[in-house]
Amino acid sequence: MNAALDLLPFVREIPDFPKKGIGFKDITPLLKDPKAFSAMVDAFVERWEGKGVTRVAVIESRGFLLGSAIAHRLRAGLIPVRKKGKLPWKTHQASYQLEYGTDSIEVHQDAAGAGDKVLLVDDVIATGGTAKAACDLVEKLGAQVAGVAFLIELSFLKGRAKLPGREIQSLITY
Ligand code: AMP
Numbered sequence: 001m002n003a004a005l006d007l008l009p010f011v012r013e014i015p016d017f018p019k020k021g022i023g024f025k026d027i028t029p030l031l032k033d034p035k036a037f038s039a040m041v042d043a044f045v046e047r048w049e050g051k052g053v054t055r056v057a058v059i060e061s062r063g064f065l066l067g068s069a070i071a072h073r074l075r076a077g078l079i080p081v082r083k084k085g086k087l088p089w090k091t092h093q094a095s096y097q098l099e100y101g102t103d104s105i106e107v108h109q110d111a112a113g114a115g116d117k118v119l120l121v122d123d124v125i126a127t128g129g130t131a132k133a134a135c136d137l138v139e140k141l142g143a144q145v146a147g148v149a150f151l152i153e154l155s156f157l158k159g160r161a162k163l164p165g166r167e168i169q170s171l172i173t174y
Helices: 028-032 034-048 062-074 129-140
Strands: 012-015 023-026 055-059 077-083 091-097 102-108 117-125 144-153 168-173
Touching: 028 034, 034 062, 034 144, 034 168, 055 062, 055 129, 062 077, 062 117, 091 129, 102 129, 117 129, 129 144
Parallel strands: 055 077, 055 117, 117 144, 144 168
Antiparallel strands: 012 023, 077 102, 091 102
């Protein structure tokens, strides 16, 4: 597959969604295109294969759409990181700042442990709050964060600053 395929034309920007002032990055044109979807997965796999990744942590909800294909190709297990109250068993929680107030994400307490190397996957890094909270959760499990991978980075929001020292991959940068 052609991992060098330019993915940018497959992202559609929806102005003022879900609220005024947000330019929503709609990745459904990329997901539905067989070549683009394959090229995206290839690009992630090329970066992380051979690095000992044992689990891929996927962030609700669009991270799920990318991460399970990546986990399969890396022969790694899959860990859902979900919004508060969605996971049925015992969880660890981490909070992050929203524009107004805070929100939390959770992971099952037995999702990973010492000896695991976890790759975090999400569709977009904006302010980086979600990704930082997810990294904190992985480390609370006693596992190591192998790296953090995004399809899209909104670099003007400086999310990377919240992930100092992390190995970060983003395929498309705005
Ligand atoms: P943040 O915590 O600010 O880095 O926000 C990242 C999370 O919000 C990701 O899970 C994204 O799915 C979502 N997100 C933030 N900004 C956008 C955007 N402009 N378009 C699509 N999703 C976004």
